[in-house]
Amino acid sequence: MNMRLYFLQRASAAILALLVLIHLAVIIYAVQGGLSAEEILGRTRGNLGWGLFYGLFVVTVAIHGSIGLRGILAEWTRLGRRTVNGAAWATAALLLVWGLRAVLAVVGEGAA
Amino acid sequence: MTRELDVKIKRGGDDGGYENFRVPQRENQTVLDVVTWIQREADPTLTYRFACRVGVCGSCAMTVNGRPRWTCRTHVSKVAGDGRLVIEPLENMPVIKDLATDMTGFFEKWQAARGRFEAAISRDDPLVPILPDSPERRAADAAIECINCAVCYSACDVVSWDQDYLGPAALNRAWAALNDVRDGDRAGLLRAVSGDAGCGNCHSHQSCAEHCPVEINPTRSIAGLKRASLVALLKGER
Ligand code: SF4
Ligand code: SF4
Ligand code: FES
Numbered sequence: 001m002n003m004r005l006y007f008l009q010r011a012s013a014a015i016l017a018l019l020v021l022i023h024l025a026v027i028i029y030a031v032q033g034g035l036s037a038e039e040i041l042g043r044t045r046g047n048l049g050w051g052l053f054y055g056l057f058v059v060t061v062a063i064h065g066s067i068g069l070r071g072i073l074a075e076w077t078r079l080g081r082r083t084v085n086g087a088a089w090a091t092a093a094l095l096l097v098w099g100l101r102a103v104l105a106v107v108g109e110g111a112a
Numbered sequence: 113m114t115r116e117l118d119v120k121i122k123r124g125g126d127d128g129g130y131e132n133f134r135v136p137q138r139e140n141q142t143v144l145d146v147v148t149w150i151q152r153e154a155d156p157t158l159t160y161r162f163a164c165r166v167g168v169c170g171s172c173a174m175t176v177n178g179r180p181r182w183t184c185r186t187h188v189s190k191v192a193g194d195g196r197l198v199i200e201p202l203e204n205m206p207v208i209k210d211l212a213t214d215m216t217g218f219f220e221k222w223q224a225a226r227g228r229f230e231a232a233i234s235r236d237d238p239l240v241p242i243l244p245d246s247p248e249r250r251a252a253d254a255a256i257e258c259i260n261c262a263v264c265y266s267a268c269d270v271v272s273w274d275q276d277y278l279g280p281a282a283l284n285r286a287w288a289a290l291n292d293v294r295d296g297d298r299a300g301l302l303r304a305v306s307g308d309a310g311c312g313n314c315h316s317h318q319s320c321a322e323h324c325p326v327e328i329n330p331t332r333s334i335a336g337l338k339r340a341s342l343v344a345l346l347k348g349e350r
Contacts, residue, residue: 003341006306075274
């Protein structure tokens, strides 16, 4: 992979390491005394902080996951570079759309 | 009665198979001696490659009992304690015939990785002083004794997965050139090694360093290239 991708993959990994730790800590905290949709939505709805946190999470996952998949496809299959790049872009787009939709759903004020 | 070695030789490339030979065992016998004995005494059509017989030219490498080795400096006693040898051509290069591989692609990648010196000054300019213990000279020293044998290239999984990857030998050579303070095209070199087929593909798993017969560590050289290209990228130099 070229240096730009190399950098993006390492940088996104470094950010994810931190975000995943916070995410796990929140899960452990949130399940104390049961887990309900109201409780979760109560925390996230209209909260810009959590919106930015999970928004960043989704973006770094989309970057990291798609570059990783690109590497696996390039090394483990006989697919050409263009196909591999296409698959990586498609994966990134899909993760972004799904992820950001989910973030909007839990942060937005309207019904999820 | 002389003891005999049980030798299996891979012949005929991908479509070929193995042929068995019984070869008299001798003291201080190298794997290259065994192959030479077979060609002279048993089957003159056996094809292989060698030149110097003393570990300098890098032309005699083959796969010996599953590992790539320089055969002229590999003693049979060291690798075949039980008297059995399986000798095959190197991996990751097309076979020309029997044990001889086509190294064209291997050497083309040296050029693609800019593994050569680009002069910045002419012969009329004064000599550039290079201190023997400067960090650049030391880094170049560690990488410079490569004999172009392609043992590392044959041992690298990433090359076998991705035929475009420049590979350990070419990148190691580029690292030596990058540390030559007289080299006039640093930016061009970093461009050459940091593209899609370049140093970013290395998994750092050190198979190359493990097998290199002259104890070069291409993994370390490639790590140096990664660092240098990353810094260049972040500084916007390329
Ligand atoms: S460390 Fe890098 S160059 Fe060396 S064998 Fe592994 S992937 Fe190949
Ligand atoms: S780095 Fe070592 S193994 Fe690789 S070509 Fe040079 S001498 Fe051979
Ligand atoms: S024949 Fe020259 S290195 Fe082995």
